[in-house]
Every structure is written in structure tokens, then in C-alpha cells.
Amino acid sequence: MEWLDSIKWDRDGLVPVIAQEAASGDVLMFAWMNREALQLTAERQQAVYFSRSRQRLWHKGEESGHFQQVHEIRLDCDNDVVLLKITQLGHEPGIACHTGRHSCFYSVLRDGAWQPVEPVLQDPATIYRQPKP
């Protein structure tokens, strides 16, 4: 598809993706997509990333139920960064971070140290399905 060909994929075939909450403007997380992930994201209007650690497609929310509804897909001037405008589903307020916080960007540099400034909204142990014994 032509719009996918416009993307300047990096040497690993990936593009960086910023997920921003549509309603609040909060930047919730940052991840990567390959071509298939971006195509699926556009088709489903739900965020599908590519997990670099697991080297496979990662349908955000597949384990937690915290899916990301995609309202808009934007591309930057260099065609090498994607911005998603999303609603973070599954909890109110939305939980995008695997630590159970609203946003992954919960640490602020203060007095020469990183300090967490956002509360844990839900215990991660209750978010993710436990493997069956």
C-alpha cells in the first residue's frame, strides 16, 4: 500500500511510535511498529506494535485487556516517526504502562535524580493474566 511505502523504515524495518491520549493530550507510551503492525493498526483502529524484545507483533491489551482505540494516525515531516491519537481502554483513567500507571513517563528529573511522580492505579499482578499451573 502506497501510504506504507512512504514510511522511512529504519535498518530493522521499524518505525518509532508515540501514543498520545486524544482527550488529555498526555503522552502515554512509546513503542515500535513494523510494516505489518502499522497496517493492522490502521485496519483495526487499535494499536498493534512490534515487540523488539519478543520479536513478534504485540496487540496492545492482548493480555491486560487495556486496548488502545486509535482515532488518528499522524506522520512527521521526515516520514520516520508515527504519532497515534488514542483512547486507552480498560480502566478509568487509562492505564498504558505495565507498572499499572496512566503513562510510562512517570519519572521526572528533580535535583539530579529520577523521581516517580505518578501513582500506580492498579496492581500489575491483577492486570496481567497469570500463566496456568
Next chain:
Amino acid sequence: MEWLDSIKWDRDGLVPVIAQEAASGDVLMFAWMNREALQLTAERQQAVYFSRSRQRLWHKGEESGHFQQVHEIRLDCDNDVVLLKITQLGHEPGIACHTGRHSCFYSVLRDGAWQPVEPVLQDPATIYRQPKP
């Protein structure tokens, strides 16, 4: 410095950086920093990136006068992405993009094509210093 040691620098010694306008929440641009750039950014409270194309430090605004005042530096849960809360100086509304637009993320995916939806606020030819003859 300890807070710099916490960052998981990538194989090129860089970390991805999202610049978000503090007042509006708009995501203005995405760039990269090396260790020196991030240290300088924290010291000066102005964004200093590392240009991958030019392979050198890039004090944002050095040519255009459109500096970025940094209010807050955040780090994500994996310690490998930085989020800056900034004020984009030099024009009102701020111009972060080299095309003369407010944000680099001015293209939206609509009907299977990328469509520019943000106006050019200033002709780039009048923003950047012309080389002397």
C-alpha cells in the same frame, strides 16, 4: 552523573526524545540525544539534540532562533525514552518544524493517504540564515 547512567542508551549511544509543548500538550517533534546532549539540555534548560544526519550536537534554534525552553525532563518505565515538556520560543504560535509549521506531525492518514492538515506559519526561507555569498 548518576541520573545519566540510568538511561539505557541504544547501540549508537542515543536515546529517543519526544518534545511536547507544555502549555498545549501538542507533540511538536521527535529527535535523538546522546549523553552529552542530554546533560547540556538539563544544564541549560534548552533542548540540545544529537543530529544523526550531521553526527554532531544540535542546539535546537541555533540557526532559526527558535529555541526550546525546557520545563521538565521525564523518563519512561524502561529508561530508554525521554519526554521533554517545553515552550517553543521565537514565534507565536511556536514553530518546531523545519517546514515552518507548529508541529512536525502535520500529516494525517485519511482515505489511505498522508494529508497535511497544519498550515505553514512562516516561510522556512525567512527562518533559516542564508549562507553568505
